[in-house]
Amino acid sequence: MNTTEKSIVRDMSLAPSGHLKIDWVKEHMPVLNRIREQFEKEQPFKGLKVAISLHLEAKTAYLAKVVKAGGADVTITGSNPLSTQDDVAAALVEDGITVFAKYNPDPAEYKEHFIKTLETKPDLIIDDGGDLVTILHSERPDLLEQVRGGCEETTTGVIRNRALEKSGELKFPMIAVNDAYCKYLFDNRYGTGQSVWDGINRTTNLVVAGKTVVVIGYGWCGRGVALRAKGLGAKVIVTEIDGIKAIEAYMDGFEVMPMAEAAKHGDYFVTVTGNRDVIRGEHIEVMKDGAILSNAGHFDVEINKPELESLSTSKRVVRKDIEEYVMKDGRKIYLLAEGRLVNLAAGDGHPAEIMDMTFALQAVSLAYVNERYKEIGARVLNVPYELDEQVARLKLEALGLGIDTLTEEQKAYLESWKEE
Numbered sequence: 063m064n065t066t067e068k069s070i071v072r073d074m075s076l077a078p079s080g081h082l083k084i085d086w087v088k089e090h091m092p093v094l095n096r097i098r099e100q101f102e103k104e105q106p107f108k109g110l111k112v113a114i115s116l117h118l119e120a121k122t123a124y125l126a127k128v129v130k131a132g133g134a135d136v137t138i139t140g141s142n143p144l145s146t147q148d149d150v151a152a153a154l155v156e157d158g159i160t161v162f163a164k165y166n167p168d169p170a171e172y173k174e175h176f177i178k179t180l181e182t183k184p185d186l187i188i189d190d191g192g193d194l195v196t197i198l199h200s201e202r203p204d205l206l207e208q209v210r211g212g213c214e215e216t217t218t219g220v221i222r223n224r225a226l227e228k229s230g231e232l233k234f235p236m237i238a239v240n241d242a243y244c245k246y247l248f249d250n251r252y253g254t255g256q257s258v259w260d261g262i263n264r265t266t267n268l269v270v271a272g273k274t275v276v277v278i279g280y281g282w283c284g285r286g287v288a289l290r291a292k293g294l295g296a297k298v299i300v301t302e303i304d305g306i307k308a309i310e311a312y313m314d315g316f317e318v319m320p321m322a323e324a325a326k327h328g329d330y331f332v333t334v335t336g337n338r339d340v341i342r343g344e345h346i347e348v349m350k351d352g353a354i355l356s357n358a359g360h361f362d363v364e365i366n367k368p369e370l371e372s373l374s375t376s377k378r379v380v381r382k383d384i385e386e387y388v389m390k391d392g393r394k395i396y397l398l399a400e401g402r403l404v405n406l407a408a409g410d411g412h413p414a415e416i417m418d419m420t421f422a423l424q425a426v427s428l429a430y431v432n433e434r435y436k437e438i439g440a441r442v443l444n445v446p447y448e449l450d451e452q453v454a455r456l457k458l459e460a461l462g463l464g465i466d467t468l469t470e471e472q473k474a475y476l477e478s479w480k481e482e
């Protein structure tokens with residue numbers, strides 16, 4: 063059976079548009095291009111099957127093609143029901159990759175796509191949010207045996223992988239790609255910072271300047287979202303549960319207050335905690351008429367949608383990716399992209415130049431775990447510093463930026479405890 067027969071996508075006639083999107087990002091991913099050339103020569107995944115679950119858009123598609131160029135037989139599925147782009151999925155099928163993904167499948171179909179991806183019996187896994195790894199361990203342990211190891215893309219997935227490791231049940235090594243410097247410093251901060259506002263702005267077509275933006279969670283993503291909101295001219299309020307991050311937000315020039323208070327002031331709310339119910343009924347009850355709610359965390363649990371629904375008398379779609387909820391007192395509250403991560407569900411995700419570093423890390427980490435899975439054993443491993451540094455050096459080269467090297471005297475000075 064060829065990949066076209068095996069794959070499940072919305073519409074193969076959309077492929078030409080998908081190819082154009084992939085070609086565009088490829089032009090802006092120089093580090094990944096270098097790694098592709100290396101993989102073509104060295105064939106690190108020759109004869110192996112790789113299963114990928116990522117937000118299926120153009121940058122991810124290019125990563126899948128790079129892994130295939132390294133000799134792998136690649137199968138890919140989405141990692142959120144609203145982030146798959148059907149044209150890109152169709153293009154990948156034409157490129158010889160098996161795809162199980164559609165935009166907005168029903169929940170049973172969405173789950174089925176994960177299962178079908180795992181039933182290809184992968185040797186290696188790239189996961190985003192931890193669903194592939196969780197389903198394997200909890201529902202399909204019969205498919206575990208062949209898996210050598212994998213890589214995890216995001217904060218939420220790393221948290222789930224570590225919980226699995228702590229319970230003693232993790233069966234293969236997982237590399238925490240999210241925790242590499244070249245990932246969270248740029249992807250979580252600058253990628254999320256820019257793409258969240260791109261998603262919100264293209265969806266609402268409303269002004270940000272002069273408005274009040276409440277950013278819930280001042281982690282790596284929250285820092286970026288707050289920074290870019292300020293750049294757009296908003297007044298920014300940060301809410302936190304961590305004292306140190308709250309002081310950091312304050313010193314970065316933002317107002318800090320509990321959510322019960324912030325809820326009264328916000329025009330825009332962006333949740334980015336990786337936690338659940340950070341906006342709930344008690345907050346919605348005191349919000350201003352016209353408040354816009356959005357989420358950038360991995361799962362759609364940060365805004366309590368059942369409570370929003372139960373406080374409202376009616377709900378309708380007023381514009382693509384905007385639901386209007388009318389409250390009992392007549393206020394209107396708007397929810398973007400069903401509370402799913404707004405930058406991917408209502409946008410194209412992070413800029414290509416950012417994902418260049420993230421996906422370069424994914425590619426080299428996958429080769430690393432494949433080479434050393436036996437010695438690493440079943441645990442969650444950070445990306446080795448040399449790989450992080452290698453990606454940074456390639457990025458600097460692509461940017462045409464030089465940096466300095468330590469002199470012998472400086473090296474000796476830094477290594478000595480005696481020298482003056």
Ligand SMILES: NC(=O)c1ccc[n+]([C@@H]2O[C@H](COP(=O)([O-])OP(=O)(O)OC[C@H]3O[C@@H](n4cnc5c(N)ncnc54)[C@H](O)[C@@H]3O)[C@@H](O)[C@H]2O)c1
Nearest residue numbers: 216217218279281282283302303304335336337358359360
């Ligand atoms: N949208 C995207 O493209 C994208 C990109 C990267 C990561 N993510 C996801 O975004 C989420 C956050 O990632 P991160 O890297 O910023 O994580 P992080 O751990 O650096 O930050 C999360 C922050 O939320 C705070 N927090 C937790 N509960 C809170 C609450 N009830 N109220 C206020 N603050 C609270 C934590 O103290 C922490 O500072 C994760 O789910 C991650 O997977 C999304």
